[in-house]
Amino acid sequence: MDGSLLDDRRGGAAVGRLMDLGAIEAGAVLCLRLWHEAPASPARMDFERDMGRFGGRAALEAIGGICAIWQDFGRRPMVRHHLRCDCLGADEACLAHMVQAALLGDRDDAMMLATLMVRADYAPGVVAYAERAGAALARLAATPVAGEAQGCRLH
Structure with missing residues (x-):
């Protein structure tokens, strides 16, 4: 775990x-972490340049919408x-599972996970x-990597 994170x-x-x-799910966590980077940070700019047209920009914006609601109406501050970092934090896991459930159409589970993060009226x-993030990440995951017959941009 990064030493600057409050343990x-x-x-x-x-x-x-x-x-x-x-x-x-990994893509959702990556977007969460990237969204908290400065917009002009090299990592964020590289991601938007390389993955933006494949769904990366849409995924980043949707995760940003979740983060904005969580910041203003969260049950407690988000920790990432x-x-x-190779670790997966509890808040990151909740977000990742919620995005996956939303993508699969399991709205009840997605709502339950959202209520763990934010007030029920914002869930x-x-x-x-x-749902938007999941769809964008699915497009990104299905995009073949240049030079490969099949591949995944998220692994």
């Missing part, structure tokens, strides 16, 4: 490893790990953003 914040507790997630808006 006593329960949302940052490591609950797994990023590499154990599927492409959509550093961009290059439908969070799930709507999660």
Whole structure:
């Protein structure tokens, strides 16, 4: 875990490893972390340049919508790990699973996870953003990597 992260914040507790997630869930965590980088940061600019037209920009914007609601109406502040950290934090896992559930059309599970993050009256808006993020990440995951017959841009 990154040393600058406050270890006593329960949302940052490591609950797994990023590499154990599927492409959509890992992409959601990556977008969460990138959204918190400065817009002019090299990592964010590279992602938007390289992945933007394949769904990356739409995914980043949708995750940003979730983050904005969470920031203003969250049950507590969101905690995330550093961009290059291999750990998966509790808040990151909740967001990743919510995006996956929304993509699969499991709105009840997505709503339940959203209510863990934000006030119940804002959960439908969070799930709507999660659906958009999931769809964009699915497009991105299905895009073949240049020079390969099949590939995944998120792994």
